[in-house]
Structure formats: C-alpha cells, structure tokens
Amino acid sequence: MAETLYRSERLEVRRVAAGDGRCQVITFDSYHEPTGTDRPGFGEAFFRAEAITAIHVMSHGNNWFQYVEIQELLNILRCECAGAERLLTYGSSMGGYAALRFAAAVGAHAALALSPQYSLDPRKVPFETRWASDRRRIRFLKAVDGAPIQPVPQMIIAYDDALDADRFHTELLMADAPMTAIALPHAGHPVGGFLNDIRLLRPLVLTVLDGRFDPARFRHAAHARRTRSAHWLAHLADRQPPWRNACAIALARRAVELAPDHPVLHDMLARRLAAAGQYVEAIAVHHRAIAIEPIVDYLWGLSKTLFAAGDVAGALEIAQRMQTLAPCGAGYHAWAARLRGVQGDLPGQLADLRRALRYDRANRGYRWQLLRLNWRWWSARLRGRA
Secondary structure, eight states, X not given: OEEEEEEOSSEEEEEEOOTTSSEEEEEXXXXXXXXXXXXXXXXXXXXXXXXXXXXXXXXXXXXXXXXXXXXXXXXXXXXXTTTOSEEEEEEETHHHHHHHHTTTTTTOSEEEEESOOSOOOTTTOTTOOSSHHHHHHOOOOIIIIXXXXXXXXXXXXXXXXXXXXXXXXXXXXXXXXXXXXXXXXXXXXXXHHHHHHTTOHHHHHHHHHHTOOOHHHHHXXXXXXXXXXXXXXXXXXXXXXXXXXXXXXXXXXXXXXXOTTOHHHHHHHHHHHHHTTOHHHHHHHHHHHHHHOOOHHHHHHHHHHHHHTTOHHHHHHHHHHHHHHOTTOHHHHHHHHHHHHHHTOXXXXXXXXXXXXXXXXXXXXXXXXXXXXXXXXXXXXXXXXX
C-alpha cells in the first residue's frame, strides 16, 4: 500500500515500500496532462516488481518544481531515507531536472536523469523553445533554480545528442557538476521509450542504483541494439527532410509494425503521411493512436491534419475536445480561435482567444491578436448602427 509522506496544494509524496529497504529510489514527476496527482508515480510498477522501496514526488501542475515548500519536502525526504544504504534520485525530462537538482539535498548516492533540462528559465536557456507558455508562466525561484547543481558521488544523464536543445542542456548541466553523459542519437525526447525498446532501461536503473554502472559497456550495447527500437526508427523518420518523405514514411511504417500498441508511433506515422498530402490514411492512423490513448497531443495532431485536408468543422470539433480535456492549455484555445476565425465566427474567436490569454498572460502574440479582433468587432458594430 502507498503511504502518504507529504501533501500540499501543489505537491504530494507517496512511499511504496518493497523489499528490505536497503536500496531506495526517489522519483520525480514528468510533464503530465491533465493536471493533478491521481495517477501512479514515475516507475511505480517497475520498482514494486523489483522489490525496491520507491518514494514518488507528484506535482499537481507542470511548474518544474518551482514551489516555496520544496525545501520542506526535501528535508522530509532526507529524514525518511536516512537509513538507506543506497539512495537514487530518478526522473525523466521535468523529473530529470529535479532528480539532478535535488539529489544532494535528499542525501542521494546517485542520480539518474533521462533527457533532463538544466533550467526552463528563459534567461538561462534562451535556446529552449519547447513548453513556451509554461516558460512564460512559471516564476522561477532563486532558492530552487538559482544556485549551481550540487554534486553527489554518481550522476548519470541519458539524452539524445541529435536534439540541439537536449545537447545544450546537457552541456550546461555538466558545467555545474561532474556527470557521466550517455549520448543516444535519435533516441528522442525523452529517451526512456528507446531504452525500453532495446531492453536497457531496466539494467540502467538497477546498475546505477547498486553502483555497478559501466558507461562504456552501456554505450556499446545501446549502439549495437539501436535498429531494434521502434522509437529510434520513428524519431529517425521524424527528422527526415521533406524531400525524403517517402523514406520517412517507410521508416515510420516499420516502427509501427515493430510496436503496434505504442500510440506515439502511430501519431508520428500520421504526421508524415499528412506532410505528404496523404490525408485519408493519415486521419485513419491518427484515430488509431487516439483509440490506444486518447490524450490531447494526439487529438491536436488529428485536428491539424483535418484542417490541412480542408475539414475545418471536423478540426474544430476535435479542438473543442482538447479544450475540455486540458482547459488550462493556452495553445489549445488559441488553435480553436484560429479555426473559428477561418469559419468567420468572430465572437467565438474572441472568446477562445480570451481563454488562451487567461492561461498565458505574457503572450504578446495573443494580446496583439485580441486587440486586432476587438477592433474588428467594434468596427462591425459601429457599421451596423450607421
């Protein structure tokens, strides 16, 4: 049974005890939609099956752990794990950021981060263009994000060095503290899916946990097995230039054949088909991805493909589902506003754009669009009165 160690409005910490407790893991939440903490912790089923006690730090929202109560939480974790002979912090992407940044504070012996960020603060990482609305929204705290990362005896990063942003983050991380970086070209962001495909995720976690990790041996195995990975094939497909679209589609089809139950692979295939103008098949493949896992990202892909195919009404219907599933997603409201604009629905466009601005107040593009649309609306009213 899970034991709650800490709970606030924005954070929840659950311990799932297993085994003798000599080796323990603290995991940190990855980016998630919808918001909330009603889901398993990162790697919970894996650690339970391996008889390893794991403490899962769950975040209500995607704020990269920029919370004033984080120091209180870390102090609790340090006390709760003081008896562990070996303590690992572990996370992916947003969780990888926390696994490295908080490792010393909780007394960890090792930290393992899959595709982590150095920071999301635009002043520190101007090259980062992902999570744009989050970057504008988050108030980065000096107590959390301000100081250099403090080292622990072993710090491991696994990342896709073919992604410029992930490579730049890794360079900044390694400038702060001694770390071992495992470059995995075309593994994607995050690299966990690739490592799981080639059956190296489990040994990576377990050998870092017990102190037996061999970087050279791991790199060799990852390189030798890479072509067996559906995720590797799909990411390789995704990075093909437009003039190699036929090659990209062939790679993406092969990826889906290798792992037909993975929705992200169907989504990648659908996007390449849409880029080639093969809209009928692309829409069918989008629906297969959504049938496996009806998350907002896959719905957005379908909506964009429907729009490209000329079905604006269908694209808007999907956009409205996105708005319901993720009401705090500014980009989804802005997309719906764009579709309503194409339909000539000015009041609806205004309403959606106001929602977008409510959740991304620092977005100058939304402000300018709203100003321009308000001018059109008032001009139309004045003309109607004349």
